[in-house]
Amino acid sequence: MTPEQLREDLLGWFGxxxxxxxxxxxxxxxxxxxAWLDALxxxxxxxxxxxxxxxxxxxxxxxxxxxxxxxxxxxxxxGLLLRTMLPAADPALPSAVGVYLGANWHERETxxxxxxxxxxxxxxxxxxxPDSFDGNPLRKDFVLASRVAKQWPGExxxxxxxxxxxPKRRRNLPPGVPDPATWGPDASSASGP
Amino acid sequence: xxxxxxxxxxxxxxxxxxxxxxxxxxxxxxxxASRTTTEGTIHDITSEWGEILEDxxxxxxxxxxxxxxxxxxxxxxRLALEMDGETITQARPVVGYLHTGIEKNCEYRTWTQGxxxxxxxxxxxxxxxxxxxxxxxxxxxxxxxxxRAQLIRVLLLEIDxxxxxxxxxxxxxxxxxxxxGMTISMREREEVLHLEEHLTGLRMNHAFIRPGGVAQDLxxxxxxxxxxxxxxxxxxxxxxxxxxxxxxxxxxxxAGVGYLPVxxxxxxxxxxxxLRSAGLAWDLRVxxxxxxxxxxxxxxxxxxxxxxxxxxxxxxEEMHQSLRIIRQCLAKLExxxxxxxxxxxxxxxxxxxxxxxxGNSLEHVRKIMGQSMExxxxxxxxxxxxxxxxxxxxxxxxxxxxxxxxxxxxxDGGTRPMRVHVxxxxxxxxxxxxxxxxxALIADAIAAxxxxxxxxxxxxx
Numbered sequence: 001m002t003p004e005q006l007r008e009d010l011l012g013w014f015g016x017x018x019x020x021x022x023x024x025x026x027x028x029x030x031x032x033x034x035a036w037l038d039a040l041x042x043x044x045x046x047x048x049x050x051x052x053x054x055x056x057x058x059x060x061x062x063x064x065x066x067x068x069x070x071x072x073x074x075x076x077x078x079g080l081l082l083r084t085m086l087p088a089a090d091p092a093l094p095s096a097v098g099v100y101l102g103a104n105w106h107e108r109e110t111x112x113x114x115x116x117x118x119x120x121x122x123x124x125x126x127x128x129x130p131d132s133f134d135g136n137p138l139r140k141d142f143v144l145a146s147r148v149a150k151q152w153p154g155e156x157x158x159x160x161x162x163x164x165x166x167p168k169r170r171r172n173l174p175p176g177v178p179d180p181a182t183w184g185p186d187a188s189s190a191s192g193p
Numbered sequence: 194x195x196x197x198x199x200x201x202x203x204x205x206x207x208x209x210x211x212x213x214x215x216x217x218x219x220x221x222x223x224x225x226a227s228r229t230t231t232e233g234t235i236h237d238i239t240s241e242w243g244e245i246l247e248d249x250x251x252x253x254x255x256x257x258x259x260x261x262x263x264x265x266x267x268x269x270x271r272l273a274l275e276m277d278g279e280t281i282t283q284a285r286p287v288v289g290y291l292h293t294g295i296e297k298n299c300e301y302r303t304w305t306q307g308x309x310x311x312x313x314x315x316x317x318x319x320x321x322x323x324x325x326x327x328x329x330x331x332x333x334x335x336x337x338x339x340x341r342a343q344l345i346r347v348l349l350l351e352i353d354x355x356x357x358x359x360x361x362x363x364x365x366x367x368x369x370x371x372x373x374g375m376t377i378s379m380r381e382r383e384e385v386l387h388l389e390e391h392l393t394g395l396r397m398n399h400a401f402i403r404p405g406g407v408a409q410d411l412x413x414x415x416x417x418x419x420x421x422x423x424x425x426x427x428x429x430x431x432x433x434x435x436x437x438x439x440x441x442x443x444x445x446x447x448a449g450v451g452y453l454p455v456x457x458x459x460x461x462x463x464x465x466x467x468l469r470s471a472g473l474a475w476d477l478r479v480x481x482x483x484x485x486x487x488x489x490x491x492x493x494x495x496x497x498x499x500x501x502x503x504x505x506x507x508x509x510e511e512m513h514q515s516l517r518i519i520r521q522c523l524a525k526l527e528x529x530x531x532x533x534x535x536x537x538x539x540x541x542x543x544x545x546x547x548x549x550x551x552g553n554s555l556e557h558v559r560k561i562m563g564q565s566m567e568x569x570x571x572x573x574x575x576x577x578x579x580x581x582x583x584x585x586x587x588x589x590x591x592x593x594x595x596x597x598x599x600x601x602x603x604x605d606g607g608t609r610p611m612r613v614h615v616x617x618x619x620x621x622x623x624x625x626x627x628x629x630x631x632x633a634l635i636a637d638a639i640a641a642x643x644x645x646x647x648x649x650x651x652x653x654x
Binding site: 050056060070074105129144 | 297607
């Protein structure tokens, strides 16, 4: 099926609860979290998408945590990107391991990296991170401090103070990194602890 | 204690230990039964060993920790194996020892700097990583790279594939005890690394493939050097057939081991030689051609055996097919630009190779330093801040030596990625190890692991 036909099929099946768009030749379907497992099951059974490709998340800051999964049908040569949006405060989703066995490690990784809870997962323990690790590193509020706070290229001349190296204008910061005025070495003492 | 009292104490303790308790042989009866023959005393140790074995081999299962640093664990991988006697009842791969947070780091760097990171993940296929990443960036940018850049990428990818498969065979052979297989693989891989160094400037971690094309053109003598490489490998690849393919030990260790049928592959997301060994001719170079792979003539070898031996044969055959593609690539290469001409993306220097072997066009430096303040500012901004990528998301997969390697990039319209997710074949394929090895021996689990060929730097990222 072409992405267009697939889109019609899916929209007909989901009704108004889903939206679908085609970008860069790739069909992307957004569903509500309640419909997540139904959507995956439908893709597997009705659309022949037997191949589970991957699952991950994107922290979209205020909008929430977006879960993305890609499934594909080797027999009919079509695939779709299924997405759903979860609240950043307490993201939870039913586990897809019952639908696709291969989702196991992907969900464990997403759990530790984004703090998303996958209810019904058989073994939701850290995969890549050590047991003692605290935090969800791929969340935007987990700031990679050394990359932001440290001056580059560092102190060029002996005797030069770090203050002299501060850029004159505001640096272009990665998404999710707080304003240097409220966070980091330049934070004013009033807002600090 | 006085000095003189010491010998007395020692003598007493020695007496206690050596005091005869049985037939005067010095060995206690409680340790082992013995009988005296004309040849001397024979100690019967089997009865006792039998008791120990009986105690140990009851219903109790033993958990064996294997790795993370073991010569046969194919990288920094740990396996927790639950054994019932010699049989594995449960196998659990424990990963994460090489996790370096590359996906997070990419969010803090410009789009171009990302190539430096991604080449360090799957260190056996760095050029595949860079290509998939750059193709995803190019998709978001909506640009088409010049034809020569495409062909250079194909040339490098196939050289990379050969190097990766050689390392796989070498590591796998070493794990099976076939050390000569390892030494000849590594010798051939050295040829690959020498060639890559000649073409890109570096043996590994090239960062040669950049969003928009490649960093610089191939050296002038590339044609002859690559042809020499092809001639060397044409001569040496058959050595694998002579040394390993027909060898009974190699065949018996691998054949019928690590069985994974096609439906299990699909449910787990397993791709690459494992999926092709199960009979599905799934190669993204053919089913979803990229970089003009549809212009090339090559075959996708498959097998129906779905075992480790089939995967070994496929890898050897894929190297021959890669050489075929490289030959066609040389015939197709024509002079032309190797980077998009968009001044908002390509670094402004039209680099020429200086005597130091690096691109450092004096002409360009003279122009921006002396004549055009504007180009200097532009150059500076492009290098330090990077280019802007329109908001959106894109997923681009390529066929790496280990299977589908894909990049899911999300941009918020800035000069840095919002999210870089890597669909790593090693990570996904490793999930199939329990299915391949449960019910088998530890020795079979090693063979299965070698045929999965996980690269832990890629798996853990």
